[in-house]
Amino acid sequence: MTAKPTMIEFRDVQKYYGDYHALRGINASIRAGEFFSLLGPSGCGKTTLLRTIAGFEEISSGVILIDGKDASTIPANKRPTNMVFQSYAIFPHLTVEENVGFGLRRAGLDKAEMARRVGDALAMVGLTGFGKRAAHALSGGQRQRVALARALILKPKVLLLDEPLSALDKKMREQMQMELIKLQRQVGITFILVTHDQEEALVMSDRIAVMFEGRIVQLDDPETLYRRPKTRQVADFIGTMNFLPATVLSDTPEGCEVEVAGLGRCRIAADQAPPGGNGQETTVGFRPETLTILYDGQAATVRETPGTVEEVVYYGDMTYYDVKLDGVSAAVRLSMRNVPGRPVLDIGTRARVAWSPDALVLFR
Amino acid sequence: MRGGWFKVYALVYLVFLYAPIILLPMFAFNDATVIAFPLSGFSTKWFAALADDPPLHDAVRNSLIIAVTTAILSTTLAVFAARASTRYRFPGKAGLMGLIMLPLVLPEIIVAVSLLSILLMVGIELSILTVILGHVLICTPFCIAILSSAFQSLDRSLEEAAYDLGETSFSTFRLIILPLVMPGIISSLLISFTISLDEFIIAFFLAGTQATLPVYIFSQFRFPQAVPVIMALGTILVCLSVLLLSIAEFFRRRGLARSGTKDTGGFL
Numbered sequence: 001m002t003a004k005p006t007m008i009e010f011r012d013v014q015k016y017y018g019d020y021h022a023l024r025g026i027n028a029s030i031r032a033g034e035f036f037s038l039l040g041p042s043g044c045g046k047t048t049l050l051r052t053i054a055g056f057e058e059i060s061s062g063v064i065l066i067d068g069k070d071a072s073t074i075p076a077n078k079r080p081t082n083m084v085f086q087s088y089a090i091f092p093h094l095t096v097e098e099n100v101g102f103g104l105r106r107a108g109l110d111k112a113e114m115a116r117r118v119g120d121a122l123a124m125v126g127l128t129g130f131g132k133r134a135a136h137a138l139s140g141g142q143r144q145r146v147a148l149a150r151a152l153i154l155k156p157k158v159l160l161l162d163e164p165l166s167a168l169d170k171k172m173r174e175q176m177q178m179e180l181i182k183l184q185r186q187v188g189i190t191f192i193l194v195t196h197d198q199e200e201a202l203v204m205s206d207r208i209a210v211m212f213e214g215r216i217v218q219l220d221d222p223e224t225l226y227r228r229p230k231t232r233q234v235a236d237f238i239g240t241m242n243f244l245p246a247t248v249l250s251d252t253p254e255g256c257e258v259e260v261a262g263l264g265r266c267r268i269a270a271d272q273a274p275p276g277g278n279g280q281e282t283t284v285g286f287r288p289e290t291l292t293i294l295y296d297g298q299a300a301t302v303r304e305t306p307g308t309v310e311e312v313v314y315y316g317d318m319t320y321y322d323v324k325l326d327g328v329s330a331a332v333r334l335s336m337r338n339v340p341g342r343p344v345l346d347i348g349t350r351a352r353v354a355w356s357p358d359a360l361v362l363f364r
Numbered sequence: 365m366r367g368g369w370f371k372v373y374a375l376v377y378l379v380f381l382y383a384p385i386i387l388l389p390m391f392a393f394n395d396a397t398v399i400a401f402p403l404s405g406f407s408t409k410w411f412a413a414l415a416d417d418p419p420l421h422d423a424v425r426n427s428l429i430i431a432v433t434t435a436i437l438s439t440t441l442a443v444f445a446a447r448a449s450t451r452y453r454f455p456g457k458a459g460l461m462g463l464i465m466l467p468l469v470l471p472e473i474i475v476a477v478s479l480l481s482i483l484l485m486v487g488i489e490l491s492i493l494t495v496i497l498g499h500v501l502i503c504t505p506f507c508i509a510i511l512s513s514a515f516q517s518l519d520r521s522l523e524e525a526a527y528d529l530g531e532t533s534f535s536t537f538r539l540i541i542l543p544l545v546m547p548g549i550i551s552s553l554l555i556s557f558t559i560s561l562d563e564f565i566i567a568f569f570l571a572g573t574q575a576t577l578p579v580y581i582f583s584q585f586r587f588p589q590a591v592p593v594i595m596a597l598g599t600i601l602v603c604l605s606v607l608l609l610s611i612a613e614f615f616r617r618r619g620l621a622r623s624g625t626k627d628t629g630g631f632l
Binding site for chain 1: 525528543
């Protein structure tokens with residue numbers, strides 16, 4: 001990511017619906033050509049924020065810049081943005097062709113050019129030959145593609161996607177995720193995706209803004225977001241995270257010395273431990289996959305703590321264990337890949353759990 | 365036999381409903397002035413008499429003018445009201461909509477008498493216009509009820525999508541909203557036309573000297589020799605109603621097929 005120009009910029013954007021404060025000071029910039037996701041639980045303001053870019057919602061205060069221009073001066077039907085709606089909003093009384101070509105009505109193209117452009121758009125989403133179909137006779141996945149083609153035919157600078165995959169079944173959704181990523185690379189347009197599905201956001205995005213209650217609480221690339229969530233809330237929302245109480249013994253610019261319940265004393269590097277003073281009662285978090293159960297004859301590479309298996313959930317490729325570490329009241333969850341020679345353990349088995357301080361994140 | 369009694373009940377019900385209507389053409393083509401069995405012979409003279417009855421022609425003309433004008437006016441008003449009530453939030457909306465829908469349950473005679481007293485007070489002469497006024501008042505709630513459901517089932521994103529693709533609010537209305545609520549508009553036109561056409565009480569009070577068809581028919585029943593003519597007229601009206609209803613249903617089904625929505629009941 002070398003200094004791409006900014007496509008969308010939010011400057012202290014506020015939005016009120018009567019007394020309800022929907023957007024509470026949004027500051028962010030979205031780069032040209034990036035796949036950007038707004039992720040959060042329902043009611044966090046992510047869809048509202050997307051709609052302010054499209055121009056369907058007016059903001060109460062602040063500034064939105066689209067490609068350097070103040071968006072408040074451009075009405076929604078003149079903005080260089082197009083939207084794929086959650087319901088797809090396919091015009092039911094028109095054919096696929098008429099739907100896709102709808103945005104070109106005002107371009108004043110002749111019939112041949114129009115047909116060529118519509119054909120190109122349909123080919124791009126893999127719907128060649130579907131042009132004459134009635135829009136209502138399409139499956140969910142096909143409607144999705146028509147909506148994409150219709151939005152992309154005007155070659156917008158920004159494509160806005162409002163939970164476009166939420167109505168599809170799991171297989172179709174995963175397929176469309178890959179297709180959307182490829183399509184975005186192919187056309188090079190800035191994509192802004194709204195989703196409540198953390199996995200979808202991690203899979204598809206270059207960067208993700210996690211929103212809670214009208215605020216962006218963290219904006220990072222997927223890996224940073226997953227590895228080093230800034231707050232417990234973010235950690236909890238994205239994937240699974242175990243939390244254990246901890247006490248900070250010393251806080252230096254290089255990192256923190258902490259005493260973690262059940263795990264004992266260890267060092268956490270500075271980029272995984274925000275500064276905040278000594279003696280504090282805090283929380284330490286770690287992902288299930290950073291813990292490993294040691295089988296007979298295996299030795300821990302870094303640290304090892306004994307515990308008892310409390311629950312076993314078998315997923316085929318993986319097994320999830322809830323293990324109660326000695327000296328801790330709540331069980332921690334860990335995941336193990338199932339490979340030959342590693343039998344699935346029974347409930348009540350005593351186990352040795354290997355872990356590494358590198359995987360710990362400190363929350364203040 | 366399961367449901368046997370229900371079948372009998374349904375049959376009795378249908379006979380009760382339609383037997384009088386079947387009697388209509390029977391006596392319309394009967395060659396006697398008295399409405400009684402046995403039938404005395406086939407004749408089309410009552411239909412011929414219809415053609416030679418200037419007051420009847422005036423009544424039909426008045427009724428058609430009133431019904432067509434009422435249908436157009438009340439449907440137009442209802443389009444605005446239905447759109448506003450389904451799309452926008454404004455203070456006092458529930459109360460306002462309640463007031464507009466009230467004529468639906470008010471006894472018509474009350475509406476007719478109060479309208480009459482006001483018109484007389486203001487000094488407006490009774491005519492076709494005053495009947496139209498009364499009919500628009502009672503038809504509009506029906507039209508709003510029909511059109512509200514048409515507008516309600518419209519996905520808001522459709523409008524936004526059209527706007528997003530560069531259309532103005534007006535062209536969005538014309539290209540997207542209007543075609544999609546068109547079946548509703550056609551039903552609304554037909555229902556209000558039908559209501560106005562056979563409405564009696566308001567027309568009786570407000571028509572003055574310009575009688576409408578129902579008012580004329582009622583007045584003719586005083587003369588026994590006019591009854592077979594009325595039977596002939598009734599026969600024609602029943603045929604027209606069936607035709608009109610079939611056309612309405614045809615358009616409704618075509619609209620459904622075109623937009624791919626599920627059929628949720630209709631006239632036929």
